[in-house]
Amino acid sequence: MKAAVLEAWGKPLKIRSVPDPVLGTGEVLVDMAATNLPSYAAEVFSGKRKYALMLPAIPGAGGVGRVRAIGPDATRLAIGDWVYCDCTVRSRDDALSPDITLQGVSARGDGGLKLQRYFHDGSLAEQMRIPTENAVRIGPIDERDAARWCALGAALVPYGGFLAADLRPGETVLVSGATGNFGSSAVAVALAMGAACVVTAGRNERILSDLARRFGSRIRPVKLTGDDLEDRSQMMQAAGGPIDCVLDILPPSVPASVARTAFMAVRPYGRAVLMGGIGMLGGEDLMLPYPWIMRNCVTIHGQWMYPTTAPPRLAAMARAGVFDLGQYEIAEFDLDRVNEAVAHAAANGGPFKMTAVRLGK
Structure with missing residues (x-):
């Protein structure tokens, strides 16, 4: 061959x-x-x-x-x-x-x-x-x-993250790194799984606008400024209520502070999933504050790839048109x-x- x-x-x-x-x-x-x-x-x-x-x-x-x-x-x-x-x-x-x-x-x-x-x-x-x-x-x-x-390959990765987070229909999601290839697929997957709204955080205003154009009012774009407190405030304000789940899928080139800012926007008793490349090329580690995690009962889940059940489930969603491959x-x-x-x-x-x-x- x-x-x-x-x-x-x-x-x-x-x-x-x-x-x-x-x-x-x-x-x-x-x-x-x-x-x-x-x-x-x-x-x-x-x-x-x-x-x-x-x-x-x-x-x-x-x-x-x-x-x-x-x-x-x-x-x-x-x-x-x-x-x-x-x-x-x-x-x-x-x-x-x-x-x-x-x-x-x-x-x-x-x-x-x-x-x-x-x-x-x-x-x-x-x-x-x-x-x-x-x-x-x-x-x-x-x-x-x-x-x-x-x-399916691009979407399976974030789908695995949302399965790990036990994402439920009607919940509010924040995607950290929403303007990348995997991140944009995460937005589509979250909506297909029934998210009430998706806060899309990123630096590229054109792509953020395109996500809103593609998916409508369930998308809440937030253009990052680099000021951690300001960015976190904007994320929480855009959500219009508690953020149930944060998915980080940032590439290795992005500073850890960007991921940390998004993670700490999650509600008490909320869930956060690590799927990106922070720290893989060196630099600062994520360094989430112990007291904040403990006192807010936040669940943090590391997820590499996806479970064996994910490919047939996502294929069925694509076959049904719930997850739109035409995007x-x-x-x-x-x-x-x-x-x-x-x-x-x-x-x-x-x-x-x-x-x-x-x-x-």
Whole structure:
């Protein structure tokens, strides 16, 4: 099969022929149709983000395709089914604290690296081998819409955060980092889950206005000034009442004070979820005040990725139209133009923008 291979950090992806993956027990082979490239893909491939990925590797964080072959443990999947290939692979021998690898992307800890040695290659290839449970049925689709269904990947991350926060219909949400790609998806997901209103905090006034245009009066934009007390006051005023849940999904480049300001706008007995990159590139840690957390009975939940139930639930929401995949603007490239696609993704990131690579023979 044909694939894009990252042979060394800082080198362009090389398109070449590689052996077809071989099906094992508890696995599924998928003929890939499309995959999404995040805006920071160039930073990953250059080595700047220092992701734990053993090279050479076929990168790529999941995607959409059709089942080619199934193992004996598959009871619902059928050859030809359209599936979303979830890149979050978990070890199966410790249900309480599984090791995790993001197939074709990175890994967490020694156990995750061990898992990566087997589930090594990602989605920038004509075929992909994934664990059975990672093949999420999405129902019949037009092949031309495969790239659009890759938008599930951007939305699954904040969806996992809201599931961790036990977000309920009618609650008020604050998204810290709402003007980014994951943050804007968080806004759409919160509304799809029934949030009464979403306070959108960010510095880009144009994007804040666009979010309000897209989603209407349930959006309460707050343009950050950099003054912590002023910004927190504006967030609480915009909410028009208690803020039940705060989701932080800021990138590593943003100061910790911005996240701290948003977190401390949550109501007593409220919940806050950490999903962003604060501190990953050095600098100040979050440093939330112990007395404030304790006396206000605030629940803080760290969440990396999402639970196994999230992909099928979000796919069902998209199928029903509750979560609207039509919000995403997609630029598509063939696999032979993958390096052009990486450059395009870097130059054209932002809310509801996707760069997709079309795959298949």
